[in-house]
Amino acid sequence: MIRIAVIYGGQSTEHSISCISAGSIMAELPSGEFEVYPVGITRDGDWVEGSFDPVGGATLPEVTAGRRVTLSASPATKGQFTDALTGEVTAEVDVIFPVLHGKYGEDGTIQGLFELSGIPYVGPGVLASACGMDKECTKTIVAAEGIPVAPGVTLRASGPRTLSGEQRERLGLPVFVKPANGGSSIGVSKVERWEDLDGAIATAFDNDAKVLVEGALVGDEVEVGVLELVDASVRASVPAKLNGTDDSAEGFYGFETKYLDDHVTATIPAPFDEELTRQLQDMAIRAFGALNCKSLARVDFFVTDRGPVLNEVNTMPGFTAISMYPKVWEATGLSYPELVRCLVDTALARAK
Numbered sequence: 001m002i003r004i005a006v007i008y009g010g011q012s013t014e015h016s017i018s019c020i021s022a023g024s025i026m027a028e029l030p031s032g033e034f035e036v037y038p039v040g041i042t043r044d045g046d047w048v049e050g051s052f053d054p055v056g057g058a059t060l061p062e063v064t065a066g067r068r069v070t071l072s073a074s075p076a077t078k079g080q081f082t083d084a085l086t087g088e089v090t091a092e093v094d095v096i097f098p099v100l101h102g103k104y105g106e107d108g109t110i111q112g113l114f115e116l117s118g119i120p121y122v123g124p125g126v127l128a129s130a131c132g133m134d135k136e137c138t139k140t141i142v143a144a145e146g147i148p149v150a151p152g153v154t155l156r157a158s159g160p161r162t163l164s165g166e167q168r169e170r171l172g173l174p175v176f177v178k179p180a181n182g183g184s185s186i187g188v189s190k191v192e193r194w195e196d197l198d199g200a201i202a203t204a205f206d207n208d209a210k211v212l213v214e215g216a217l218v219g220d221e222v223e224v225g226v227l228e229l230v231d232a233s234v235r236a237s238v239p240a241k242l243n244g245t246d247d248s249a250e251g252f253y254g255f256e257t258k259y260l261d262d263h264v265t266a267t268i269p270a271p272f273d274e275e276l277t278r279q280l281q282d283m284a285i286r287a288f289g290a291l292n293c294k295s296l297a298r299v300d301f302f303v304t305d306r307g308p309v310l311n312e313v314n315t316m317p318g319f320t321a322i323s324m325y326p327k328v329w330e331a332t333g334l335s336y337p338e339l340v341r342c343l344v345d346t347a348l349a350r351a352k
């Protein structure tokens, strides 16, 4: 029997998505083989004993107060959860599946705790998670690998909060303004007139101390799944092409378009010729390697008329039954339960 903690919720804006993803994953862990210990993290960051059904029929599920638990940071008691008040052991697990997106879940912080305790876990490690979370870091690292990225300017808290005339000329309109560490398109704006630029920059700075202003990439938005197998080889899925991102109400793949309407659909596999498909898969695997990823990642591109350009790398992509990551693997021949099983087995194999 494999004892597995599934951790979900968390302090990021993707709290509810995480609950839904965790519910789908737990439902696919066969009870004959897995003993699941659900752990929820509230929006305030409290760890509590969770539920096997974190959704419970809610549209925007949420982790609420409960029995507070602590994960040991010591290798001597690795994988041990205790009651935060009494110290009583509540569970001992062999592996952790942190189904957490965004800040404090996908950015290397919680991975650091797992490393300290020596407990195997699903997903990339500290460095890859932190680099994948920070869009400036991602772009610098993959560009050094020869993978094209969007032209842009990075604005820091200490410097100017606008673009110079030369920078405006170089990027041209429209530009996209986004927090360097973000997700779910929160704080992202498409700017079509220079008089709207400073407002968009201020909005992005409300979300982060570092902001990217990028020239607009024109072309299909495409997502590729990357997965590490038990033998440590790395595979890329067929690409998914998103339809309707640019003629949505927001004019791009914004928060509302992502979660609140069904305007955007996906074509999986993307209807590309073999060469383009192979090029995307090859770039996704190279980006995965350059960022020092393991386990899994979803690599997002724009296919421009000058070829694919990498937009971002998500190291714990959405994992609901209808999320893009499991869907591209299904189309590649790996079912949802097989995918979950592969991630857990690989985490356990790596720890041996």
Ligand SMILES: Nc1ncnc2c1ncn2[C@@H]1O[C@H](COP(=O)(O)OP(=O)(O)O)[C@@H](O)[C@H]1O
Residues within 6 Å of the ligand: 150, 176, 178, 182, 183, 184, 185, 186, 188, 214, 215, 216, 217, 218, 221, 245, 252, 253, 254, 311, 312
């Ligand atoms: N340089 C760009 N050119 C064109 N569209 C962009 C650009 N950057 C972001 N977008 C649009 O904004 C969306 C969200 O930006 P993204 O960088 O993926 O941030 P998030 O991490 O919030 O998903 C993208 O899916 C895309 O529709």
Ligand SMILES: [Mg+2]
Residues within 6 Å of the ligand: 185, 300, 312
């Ligand atoms: Mg994105």
